[in-house]
Amino acid sequence: MYNFEFSKPETIQDAVEAMKSDGAQALGGGQTLLPTMKQRLASPESLVSLCGVAEMVGVCEDDAGNLSVGGATSHAQVADQAAKSYPALAALAANIGDPAVRNRGTIGGSLANNDPAACYPAAALGSGASIITNTREIAADDYFTGMFETALAEDEIITSVRFPVPQAANYQKFDQPASRFALVGVFVAKYADGVRVAVTGASNGGVFRWSEAEAALGGDFSAAAVSGLGAPSGDMIEDLHGSGAYRAHLVGVLTRRAVEACGG
Amino acid sequence: MPNVTMTINGREMSTEVENRTLLSTALREGLKLTGTHIGCDTSQCGACVVHVDGVAVKSCSMLAVEADGATVDTIEGQASPDGSLNVIQQAFQDHHGLQCGFCTPGMVMSASALLKENPKPTEQEVRDYLEGNICRCTGYQGIVNAILAASGQDVAIAAE
Numbered sequence: 544m545y546n547f548e549f550s551k552p553e554t555i556q557d558a559v560e561a562m563k564s565d566g567a568q569a570l571g572g573g574q575t576l577l578p579t580m581k582q583r584l585a586s587p588e589s590l591v592s593l594c595g596v597a598e599m600v601g602v603c604e605d606d607a608g609n610l611s612v613g614g615a616t617s618h619a620q621v622a623d624q625a626a627k628s629y630p631a632l633a634a635l636a637a638n639i640g641d642p643a644v645r646n647r648g649t650i651g652g653s654l655a656n657n658d659p660a661a662c663y664p665a666a667a668l669g670s671g672a673s674i675i676t677n678t679r680e681i682a683a684d685d686y687f688t689g690m691f692e693t694a695l696a697e698d699e700i701i702t703s704v705r706f707p708v709p710q711a712a713n714y715q716k717f718d719q720p721a722s723r724f725a726l727v728g729v730f731v732a733k734y735a736d737g738v739r740v741a742v743t744g745a746s747n748g749g750v751f752r753w754s755e756a757e758a759a760l761g762g763d764f765s766a767a768a769v770s771g772l773g774a775p776s777g778d779m780i781e782d783l784h785g786s787g788a789y790r791a792h793l794v795g796v797l798t799r800r801a802v803e804a805c806g807g
Numbered sequence: 808m809p810n811v812t813m814t815i816n817g818r819e820m821s822t823e824v825e826n827r828t829l830l831s832t833a834l835r836e837g838l839k840l841t842g843t844h845i846g847c848d849t850s851q852c853g854a855c856v857v858h859v860d861g862v863a864v865k866s867c868s869m870l871a872v873e874a875d876g877a878t879v880d881t882i883e884g885q886a887s888p889d890g891s892l893n894v895i896q897q898a899f900q901d902h903h904g905l906q907c908g909f910c911t912p913g914m915v916m917s918a919s920a921l922l923k924e925n926p927k928p929t930e931q932e933v934r935d936y937l938e939g940n941i942c943r944c945t946g947y948q949g950i951v952n953a954i955l956a957a958s959g960q961d962v963a964i965a966a967e
């Protein structure tokens with residue numbers, strides 16, 4: 544990997560300042576960025592480590608029933624600290640990669656990277672979360688713009704993510720055992736005003752909402768309600784791990800399992 | 808060049824690094840602590856697992872400058888100064904938890920992180936926790952048995 548300048552600010556304000564320098568890039572847990580830099584697919588001129596920004600680490604609840612997760616909170620911390628308030632989110636975090644990856648990788652890094660097979664994008668989109676940055680608040684529906692693409696500007700930092708806590712939710716991940724990412728993953732969340740179903744790992748467009756399933760589950764929250772649905776349409780990923788038709792099939796199976804796990 | 812100072816296995820140590828130097832490289836080349844192994848350098852194999860501030864991390868996927876000021880525990884600190892093995896290391900020896908030994912430093916460091924979190928894991932919990940540690944030799948059963956034994960649980964002796 545090429546060399547770079549390194550800074551470890553302690554406040555959001557200092558991090559934002561450091562990100563203004565030419566070729567600066569945020570460093571979360573480095574679990575994606577450092578391997579990318581080793582392959583010289585990325586060569587930032589400076590890295591701004593966010594792990595020392597205390598105000599960006601941790602999980603808290605507000606009176607309106609939202610759970611806020613700091614942008615530099617590790618997967619292991621979410622698994623631990625969200626276990627009571629949002630168990631489906633904690634369980635998702637507890638099953639990302641392996642323990643050493645979970646001790647370093649962060650929610651901000653995962654959402655900024657928007658890997659088409661990553662887990663957190665499904666939770667954020669499936670919960671209708673808000674991605675909060677140093678400049679604005681972006682609704683999850685507007686945030687994920689394609690494979691490895693997001694609405695973030697180059698020097699923008701995810702400072703926290705706000706999840707409205709659902710009545711019931713579940714994430715089903717069909718592991719791709721070599722990469723430890725999701726071959727397909729489905730996040731189902733039931734709210735007073737409707738059901739959201741977000742699918743990761745399946746589409747070349749990245750994470751997406753399966754609207755037919757949402758409509759069916761909104762009327763009847765049961766696995767049977769989605770049994771009759773055809774596979775979601777769209778540009779499915781085809782690779783040596785699974786064909787597009789196989790992935791589309793898995794979406795249906797995992798959605799039914801998630802609904803059953805929610806008690807529906 | 809930046810200088811990083813860490814408390815490694817209870818001793819304060821410093822070494823010069825570049826910003827791009829990985830923690831694994833700083834340990835092995837800077838401080839000559841070659842017990843930490845590099846199997847893949849792509850964060851897949853877990854041979855490089857050490858503890859930073861008490862939690863298991865892959866030292867090939869962390870910058871040395873990020874560990875400045877941290878407490879780091881490596882395989883070199885596991886045995887007693889007189890050379891007697893700790894309970895996990897002894898169990899690996901007793902239960903055929905290694906063959907070539909290349910993965911063993913990472914396996915032992917992951918195992919000790921697991922037992923700190925979960926002192927009496929089930930076999931499935933051991934297997935889940937080792938998801939990021941790859942062994943090309945043993946077929947894992949000996950490793951799993953060793954960790955169960957180290958946690959004080961009876962181990963059914965599989966096919967002698």
Ligand SMILES: Cc1cc2nc3c(=O)[nH]c(=O)nc-3n(C[C@H](O)[C@H](O)[C@H](O)COP(=O)(O)OP(=O)(O)OC[C@H]3O[C@@H](n4cnc5c(N)ncnc54)[C@H](O)[C@@H]3O)c2cc1C
Pocket residue numbers: 568569570571572573574575576577593614615638639640641644647648649650651652653655656658660661662663699700701702722723724725850851
């Ligand atoms: C072996 C292995 C298995 C994995 N398995 C899974 C899995 O099952 N599911 C899954 O979802 N992921 C998985 N991952 C990915 C892991 O979750 C990463 O931690 C995550 O994708 C990136 O987070 P990070 O904090 O390490 O970010 P980094 O690698 O530090 O950064 C990634 C990108 O995000 C940017 N960035 C970082 N933080 C911020 C921020 N706060 N604001 C704006 N931009 C930021 C960086 O500039 C960079 O572009 C796995 C990784 C490995 C190595």
Ligand code: FES
Pocket residue numbers: 844845846847848849850851852853854855856865866867868
């Ligand atoms: S050398 Fe670090 S995970 Fe393989």
Ligand code: FES
Pocket residue numbers: 904905906907908909910911941942943944945
């Ligand atoms: S003992 Fe040889 S790789 Fe595990």
